[in-house]
Amino acid sequence: MSTSIPIHRRWRSRLGILPGFGLSLGITVTWLSVLVLIPLAALFIHASGLGLSGLWAKLSTPRVIHAFQVTFGVSLVAAVVNLVFGLLTAWVLVRYRFPGRRFFDAIVDLPFALPTAVAGISLTALFAPNGWIGGWLDPSGLVLGVRPTDQALWQWYDYLRFEVNYTQFGIGVALTFIGLPFVIRTVQPVLEEISKDTEEAAACLGANRWQIIFRVILPELLPAIITGFALAFARAIGEYGSVVFISGSKYLQTEIVPHLIIIKLEEYDYQGATALGAAMLVVSFIMLLTVNFLQRWAERRAGDRP
Amino acid sequence: MSGAPVGHGALGAPPPQRAGLSEPRWVRWLLIGIVLTFLSTFLLLPLAVVFHEAFRKGIEVYFKALTEPVALAAIKLTLIAAFIALVANTIFGVAAAWLVTRFRFPGKSILLSLIDLPFAISPVIAGLVFVLIFGAQGWAGGRPIAFIWPALWWVTTIGAIAWVIYGIWAWFTIARPGWLWWVGLAALALAILIENGPVLAWYSSLFNEVFQPLVTADGKRQIATIADWLASEHDLPVIFATPGIALATAFVTFPFVARELIPVMQSVGQEEEQAAMSLGAGGWTIFWRITIPNVKWGLLYGLILCNARAMGEFGAVSVVSGHIRGQTNTMPLHIEILFNEYQFASAFAIASLLAGLALVTLVIKTVIEHRLSRQVGKAL
Known part of the structure; x- marks a missing residue:
């Protein structure tokens, strides 16, 4: 039939x-x-x-290897910073009531809405030695009031000075900025869903606050935390606009892979750009698969709960 | 504070729940303090700097930077590229949302992953792929016309292979392929035959025609390559021109509308549409009279997010634009040039426009989220 x-x-x-x-x-x-x-x-x-050997020849130059190290290393650090502060921010926004909470909740999405080039130049201006934050990180402005004229003082000055612009730290600042909403926005809804009942039950059974946080709440949040972390990391790896201004793209110091692709294109080295692009694309695919897997895991865990 | 337990301590013993259910007051205020400092440093200060730097040299400098012809050209190009990307992605997004939420078919989860793909890819790579296709060294040799036949050939060949695999799969899982499948197979086979015969002939004759005017009477070439001739006379430039910028922008903003629309259409459900259908309404009537009014806030949400990203896109556009002032510079690229030339006030003046756009986007987004959460519960 x-x-x-x-x-x-x-x-x-x-x-x-x-x-x-x-x-x-x-x-x-x-x-x-x-x-x-x-x-x-x-x-x-x-x-x-x-060809494989051609790809390898293009990818194994010291400049490319260094760019990959910087890109992945700094992205990882930025994602970890976002993990810690994102978790804290989500916690505070969901659990506590304070004036301006709704405003800060709305402004969290700013890095999604603000064009990366604007973020890049404003962070560069902010952390420049004469900028609002950069000025505080420069002890000549903070301690001495003026830049030292004496040679001996200069040595101290160089020793104490903490530069952000045109360093890997600066790249980290930019990547932290653009990855900021991911952990918050993945953790927030899950945290809102956790009922107080579970916590009360744990408290009734004699658990103290630390035990409740680490044994009850954090395991529940874990899939969301890891998903947010992976999303922030994936975004940071490909980021170009906000980094290029603050990194200064110094040879073998602050070059990142996306900018290296553009440099290769400007030098008409299309093969080099292709090799780098293909390698980055493979990494993106792996990240996408990881995130998909993590999200399914999170959904399955959420589905298990009543 | 909220959450303080009540009805405890009749005998004066410290309530055990209190220690377990909330942090001490000083911890709470410490955490709030840390978070507000973090958010202010990373979100509010960069935003404030943009406007501070933009107006630092006075309001006249600000407006002068905005009304420069080069700046106006950049604004115009940004609007054009964003408009094209928005239209393309809205048509796609609505179709994809309808497809995904109204039908059950195998391969849906793969399709959803593919729609999300552009989010996972670096914007620089989004520009690079179009340079590789349409650039001077690319497949099309900078001339899209050279691209037509090979593209057609690849699409039909891969399509035919997929069609056969799908037919075999359906044979074993659902039922023997019906006449529609055989017609499709015949059409694809015919297309491949024609492509390898008449179309290839036309294509090579096109090239022969193109060769003729390049050779003068004494047999010398006037123009170095066919590509030069095509570029000068017959073709639409893509890379380093508006089409390339629009393509790259559309690539980067590809998933936005679909992604925001899918959960909304999912939660609205299809009962109303089915009811309309049973009352005799046609497909387009259902779509315009029921679906669109039901999902309009979700659609608007996707549109404003898509627009914000399209107008602010930097990496992808930077690769394909060529940075010709007044011609192929969008607003973010114009900002980059001004900043690198130390014209900070002008750079931040243009940046303030985009930052204003971001703020407006955030406000509209918050308002729509509020409406959506009332309409469909927790859809987003």
Whole structure:
């Protein structure tokens, strides 16, 4: 009986009854292919034209290796900073009531809305030696009031001075800025969902506050925390606009991979740019798969709870 | 404070819950203090710096920076590119949301991951891929016309392979492929045949035609390559021109509308649409009269997020633009040039426009979130 029904009829009943499947499938797949899939395939086909040894030759230069180290290292540090402060921020925004809470809750999304170039120049201005924060990190302004004229004092000055702009610390500041909302926005809804009952039950059973936080609340938040961390890390790896101003892109010091791709393109080294782009794309795919896996894990854990 | 337990300590013993259910007051205020300091340092100060630096040299300098012809050209180009990206991604987003939320079909989760792909990719790579296709060294050799036949060939060939695999899979899982599948297969086979015959012939004759005017009577080439000739006479430049900027912007903002619309359409459900259908309404009537009014806030939410990102995109556009002042510079690229030339007041003046846009976006976003949470519970 079932084999006698033509496939398109059987399909319709499985699909759902509303019209427009063909049209919406067509638009979606065409747009996706033209705008995203074919261009990305182009990158891989160009890269495969180089061959494995060619790719390796392009990727194993000291400059590229250093750029990868800086990109991944600083992104990791920035993601960890965001993890700690994001968790704290989510906790404070959900659990405590204080004046300005709604305002700060809304402003958390600023790094999503503010163009990266604007963030880049404003952070650079902020941390410049004459900037609002940079001035405080420069002891000549803080302790001496003026920059030292004496040679001996200069040595102390150089020793004490803490520069942000054009250092890896500066890159970290920019990456912390753009990754800031991720952990907060993934942890916040989960934290709101945790009922007070569980905590009260734990307290009734004699747990103290630390035990409740570390044994009851944090395990519940763990999938969300790791997802937010992975999202912030993935975003930081690819970030270009906010970093390029504050890093200064010093050779073998503060060059990041995305900027190196642009440098290669400006030097007409298309093969080098292709190799770097393909490597970054592979990393992005791995990150995307990881995040997808983590989100499913989180959903499954959330589904287990009553 | 809220959350203080009541009804305790009749005998004067310290209530055990109190220690367990909330932190001491000093810890609470310490945590609030740390968080507010962190948020102020990283969010409020950068925002304040933009406006402070923009107005530091006075209001005249500010308006002069904004009304420069080069700045106006940058603003115009930004608006054009954002508009194109917005239209393209809205059509896509609505179609994708309809597809994903109204139908059940295999491969849905893969499709959802693919829609999210541009978020995971560095904007610089988004620019790079278009340079590799349309750039001087790319597939199209800088001339999209050279791209048509190979693209057609690849799409149909891969399409045919996918079609056959899908048919075999369906044979084993659902039912024997119906006539529609065989028609599709025949069409694809025919397309491949035509492409390898007549289309290839047309394509090579096009190239032969193109070769003719390049050779003068004494057999010398007038122009170095076909590519030069096509570029000068017959083709639409993509890289270092508006189409490339629009393409890169559309790539980067690709998932926004779809992503915000999908959860809203999911939570609205399809009962109303099914009811309309049973009363005899056609597909477009259902869409315009029921779906769109139901999801308008979700759509607007996606649009403003998409717009904010499109106008502010820097990395992807920077790769494809070529930085020609007054022609291919968008606002963020104009900011970069001004900043690198130490024209800080002008740079921050343009930046203040974009920062204002970000603030407006945040306000609208907060308002819509409020409405959405009333409409569909916790959709977002």
